[in-house]
Amino acid sequence: MKELINYILQFGQLNQQQIDLITSKATELELRKDDYFSEAGKIPRYIGFVVQGVFRFCYYNNKGEEITNNFVEENSFVGDYARFESNVASSEYIQAVTDCKLLVFSKKNWDELLNTIVGWDKIVAKIYQKCLLEAIDRRSPLVSEDATTRYLSFIERFPSLANRVPLAFVASYLGITQQSLSRIRRNIR
Incomplete structure (x- = not known):
């Protein structure tokens, strides 16, 4: 839990009461190697913070080939955030590459944080922006x-x-x- 809070505090200030609320809304989840955290065609159920393990984002192209397009490891958030937020089905899979331990937030608990903690939306926006920029930085050189x-x-x-x-x-x-x-x-x- 300490890793999660330290990560979040890089993006904004929180008081102890807010930190306690965040930790009360997070639940532990363990996934075995090859389990799916999120699946294409289904609405993502969680946003997670990776405590241990590696995930990959993948999809199937028009030839039916499986394409890996991102990896996420420890001390990072994992999830299809845009579809989690808008409550629509995902277009890709998020699969555990190793045995994984996460701290996860359900949509209900995530929304409670958004509605209770002043400035939580700004912290989340900064985290999401960082994740997007990292993904772009990783993918851009692969083209050229x-x-x-x-x-x-x-x-x-x-x-x-x-x-x-x-x-x-x-x-x-x-x-x-x-x-x-x-x-x-x-x-x-």
């Missing part, structure tokens, strides 16, 4: 760089993920085949 440079950038941005995430997910995220990724990894050793 060659495969080896994309992999080296991935290692630089996600130093702990290379050994925690299956190569198939990394290859999909980089937009290359698993065979190409294996060749690149061999060549840079």
Whole structure:
């Protein structure tokens, strides 16, 4: 719980009563590897803060291929926030890549925080903006760089993920085949 509060306090000030309210609304959730936190076609039920583990965002393209488009690890929020807020079905999956522990907020509890804590909406907007900018910063180079440079950038941005995430997910995220990724990894050793 301490990690969650420390993270939130980076984006705004809260008094002890507000902190106590936030902690009272968060519940612990454990997911096993390969479980879904959120699924395409369903309304997201939670917004979560990752205490332990790694998640990936993925979807299926028009050829039926599974595409990984983002990873989220410890000390970050995870969820399809826009669809959670607007109560509409998600268009992608959020899957646990490892066993995961989270602190989650239901829509009801999240709305109670929004309606009770003065300035909570501003804190949430800053957190959401940070998450969006990080996702854009991670994806932008993938369009213009060659495969080896994309992999080296991935290692630089996600130093702990290379050994925690299956190569198939990394290859999909980089937009290359698993065979190409294996060749690149061999060549840079």
